[in-house]
Amino acid sequence: MPPQTNAPFTVLAIYKFAELPDHEALKAPLAAFCCAREIRGTLILAPEGLNGTVAGTREAIAELVSHLLTDGAYAGRFVGAEIKYASAETMPFLRMKVRTKPEIVTLRAPEANPARRVGTYVAPQAWNGLIAEPDVRVIDTRNDYEVRLGRFAGAEDPATTSFTDFKAYVETHLDPERDRKIAMYCTGGIRCEKASAYLLEKGFEAVYHLKGGILAYLETVPEAESLWQGECFVFDERVAVGHGLLVGEASLCRACRMPLTAADRAHPDYVENLSCPHCAGDARKAASAAERQRQVELARHAGIAHLGEDAAADAQRRKAEKAELRARSAAQSTGTRQRS
Known part of the structure; x- marks a missing residue:
């Protein structure tokens, strides 16, 4: 089981080099398993193994780890996987993705086979x-x-x-x-x-x-x-962690996705959510960042999510509400015609 914490979410980082010629067939069942437990993040399957970082409740992550280590579909190939846990106060991922790729970490050097020999x-x-x-x-x-x-x-x-x-x-x-x-x-x-x-x-x-x-x-x-x-950069909304895996001080430039230190944020070229010293002067990125921030503000004022599965759920809810409103209007219109 993951360690007990007061944080609502447990973050799991896992990888294992293993022979996985059936990785394509494993994709859909693994995605379904995670989505059924409201786990979010990314898992990569490749002929050389498994890699990824996901987050969910402590119980959901424990179920996922047990599934990967014991389910017959994996034939014990993930036993001995490198597993690390962290905690998060908010969900650090927007959606759940299971991807298949040629490699779980891209080097393009087929002679390097960690399943056969490592340092x-x-x-x-x-x-x-x-x-x-x-x-x-x-x-x-x-x-x-x-x-x-x-x-x-x-x-x-x-x-x-x-x-x-x-x-x-x-x-x-x-x-x-x-x-x-x-x-x-x-x-x-x-x-x-x-x-x-x-x-x-x-x-x-x-x-x-x-x-x-x-x-x-x-x-x-x-x-x-x-x-x-x-600090240590991590590929999720925490951005960076420090000793004890506590969330660090670094932030992320929303225009170019570069991690930013306190010195970066003190630079004259830094404009929150719009630019940083690494991308200032790039008109295309500036325009894209400005539009993204406009959409974020519109969503915030409307009280809805902007990205990820929460945004998709909000969109589905609004669609259903509109359909119900149209149905009511049609019913009222029919009733009025019948009475007249």
Whole structure:
């Protein structure tokens, strides 16, 4: 069971590399299971496994985890999945989506198969000691906008805009003859696990990766002993978390979707919900953001949801109300004609 909290929602992050040739057939039943329990978020199914983050009541999330680990449709392939829980005061997702993709984390390197071979897992409690060793190169495998919010002290930023760029970084910056020990980390463990498989295929021998990623580290390692600096970006409405997985101070630019620090929000180019230092001057994004904010304000004044499943439910309710009103009007009109 997820840990007991007073928060109304439990957030589940889960992934597992596993042989899943029947991933297409699993999509619809899994989506139905989640929707029936009002779970929201995104789950990705691919030939290489499962990945995703969802949220719901504590009981609903517990049912989902049990379903994935024990239901015969999965034949035990998700047993041993990397699972992390967090709590949220509000629902952090707009809708439920189950997607099928070629990979659960896109690297486009078929030789990297974590279900066959990966680097050495390092528990969060042992991570500080490893990265303090002088002959270890510590590499952040996340994208540049994520690294901006926080990183481990001394870690290298490959400055990638997508995970597929990591291959070029390895080609130009790393050498298996020179770099004898490499330690990698990412948000939840999935990227660095696949990156470790890739490095092993390229001839690197001592490859380590943080088990459970930054999230497991922030949850496990006391802040007083932590080597983490800043906040950790997460892909939901929480935007970022800190030690103890508490919601951080970062926000999201609604125009360009970049995470924003306090310094970003203090910049002259920052206009709430309209622009930030990363997208100011982009007329197309500014116009799109202005229209989006107008729709948000209209919805707020009308007392209805603007996005997601709540918006769809409101739209369906309004449609039903209009249909009922038309039916009443038609009935009244018929009655008037009959009396006359």
